Amino acid sequence: MLSQPFQEAIPVIDQFEQHGYEAYFVGGAVRDHLLGQSIGDVDIATNATPDVTMSLFDRTVPVGIDHGTVLVLHNGNEYEVTTYRVESDYRDYRRPDHVAFVSRLEDDLARRDLTINAMAMDRYGQVIDPFQGRNDLTHGVIRTVGRADDRFHEDALRMLRAVRFSSQLNFAVTNDVLTAIKRYHTLLQEIAVERIQVEWFKLFTGYGVAHALDVLNKTDMYQSLPLLNQERDVIKHLTKNIKRPIRHPEAVMALCACLSNTLTLNDWIKSYRCSNIIQRQAKKLIQSVSKFKENGLTSFVVYTLGDVNLEAFQQVVQSLDLPDVSLEQLHEVYEALPIQSKQQIAVDGKQLQSIIPDWRKGPWIGRYLQAIERAILAGQLSNDYEAIERRVKQWKEQEND
Numbered sequence: 157m158l159s160q161p162f163q164e165a166i167p168v169i170d171q172f173e174q175h176g177y178e179a180y181f182v183g184g185a186v187r188d189h190l191l192g193q194s195i196g197d198v199d200i201a202t203n204a205t206p207d208v209t210m211s212l213f214d215r216t217v218p219v220g221i222d223h224g225t226v227l228v229l230h231n232g233n234e235y236e237v238t239t240y241r242v243e244s245d246y247r248d249y250r251r252p253d254h255v256a257f258v259s260r261l262e263d264d265l266a267r268r269d270l271t272i273n274a275m276a277m278d279r280y281g282q283v284i285d286p287f288q289g290r291n292d293l294t295h296g297v298i299r300t301v302g303r304a305d306d307r308f309h310e311d312a313l314r315m316l317r318a319v320r321f322s323s324q325l326n327f328a329v330t331n332d333v334l335t336a337i338k339r340y341h342t343l344l345q346e347i348a349v350e351r352i353q354v355e356w357f358k359l360f361t362g363y364g365v366a367h368a369l370d371v372l373n374k375t376d377m378y379q380s381l382p383l384l385n386q387e388r389d390v391i392k393h394l395t396k397n398i399k400r401p402i403r404h405p406e407a408v409m410a411l412c413a414c415l416s417n418t419l420t421l422n423d424w425i426k427s428y429r430c431s432n433i434i435q436r437q438a439k440k441l442i443q444s445v446s447k448f449k450e451n452g453l454t455s456f457v458v459y460t461l462g463d464v465n466l467e468a469f470q471q472v473v474q475s476l477d478l479p480d481v482s483l484e485q486l487h488e489v490y491e492a493l494p495i496q497s498k499q500q501i502a503v504d505g506k507q508l509q510s511i512i513p514d515w516r517k518g519p520w521i522g523r524y525l526q527a528i529e530r531a532i533l534a535g536q537l538s539n540d541y542e543a544i545e546r547r548v549k550q551w552k553e554q555e556n557d
């Protein structure tokens with residue numbers, strides 16, 4: 157029995173078949189289905205050309221028409237439907253959009269990166285597997301479809317993909333792949349950083365992360381990744397210390413910055429083209445790590461991090477040579493905080509002003525709120541209006557003296 161995402165896509169396959177075309181589920185969804193994992197996007201391959209696909213469905217978006225990809229919207233779901241294709245000339249790897257449509261499913265599967273990603277499945281769940289991807293799934297092997305050299309010249313990103321799948325699936329990489337990576341990793345320097353970033357962060361999320369980092373090291377592939385060529389100690393340290401998956405990109409960036417002697421967080425964020433959100437959270441992580449180094453696990457460290465960054469913080473601390481803290485410990489400290497955010501302070505700026513009416517509105521309000529916040533967190537002031545009012549009046553007296 158196919159899982160729900162496939163079931164929901166069957167009418168799309170039917171529509172092709174009823175008009176005399178072939179259509180199959182392909183790629184990651186088939187792989188993950190065979191692994192018994194929950195599946196992400198359902199992708200479809202067909203021998204219908206993009207214009208035919210667009211004529212067969214009411215709602216379509218030509219998202220990558222040069223690559224033969226049309227987005228089909230059906231019953232609230234989106235499906236990437238791609239016409240069977242091959243890269244027409246693998247030496248032209250700098251132009252991945254250089255494709256030719258073909259009529260046979262097997263030719264389409266043959267141009268894909270890894271055997272485990274080169275399977276198709278029909279609407280009944282029958283698997284088409286010309287490159288023994290299923291066997292590699294069973295034995296835990298990352299192998300290219302055909303020669304690794306050819307596949308990696310078509311798209312150099314595939315070298316990094318091979319390593320990231322070995323991490324995510326905890327699979328071994330074939331010698332053929334390792335040898336090709338050693339020989340051709342410099343081709344990665346031609347790849348858009350945005351594409352590298354996606355694979356780089358996914359590489360840290362798998363249970364095989366330690367092994368994957370070891371591969372980056374042994375094959376020298378890290379030398380072709382942004383900044384790592386300048387900071388060899390970073391990759392060496394990551395390889396030695398990371399034993400468990402890191403699911404937060406900001407934790408990865410914070411770690412790299414903490415381990416760098418010469419490069420700042422900003423350098424890493426810029427080179428890997430990270431979003432502002434990642435930058436903000438990584439900054440928070442770094443500040444908290446440095447406070448943690450100074451004073452241990454204080455309320456203030458946990459408060460500054462906030463609920464959402466606790467796991468990322470734990471992962472960073474665990475991967476540096478610092479005293480271990482567990483996630484449970486962090487949550488305990490967080491739950492016991494007298495306040496968990498500024499909004500919970502029992503007075504606001506307006507009330508502060510009414511406590512000291514003879515001072516005009518100004519920067520003192522922010523300064524006082526911060527002092528109140530710190531005193532509450534340090535356990536030196538209780539978070540209720542009267543107590544704060546008394547303390548504020550004392551501070552004012554002291555300032556007047």
Ligand SMILES: Nc1ccn([C@@H]2O[C@H](COP(=O)(O)OP(=O)(O)OP(=O)(O)O)[C@@H](O)[C@H]2O)c(=O)n1
Pocket residue numbers: 182183184185196197267268269270273274311313314317
């Ligand atoms: N450089 C690439 C990228 C993708 N593919 C093929 O396109 C499919 C879809 O790629 P993508 O969506 O990037 O990855 P998934 O395999 O679906 O895996 P995930 O969603 O976990 O990233 C892959 O399975 C693979 O068959 C490829 O051959 N070469």
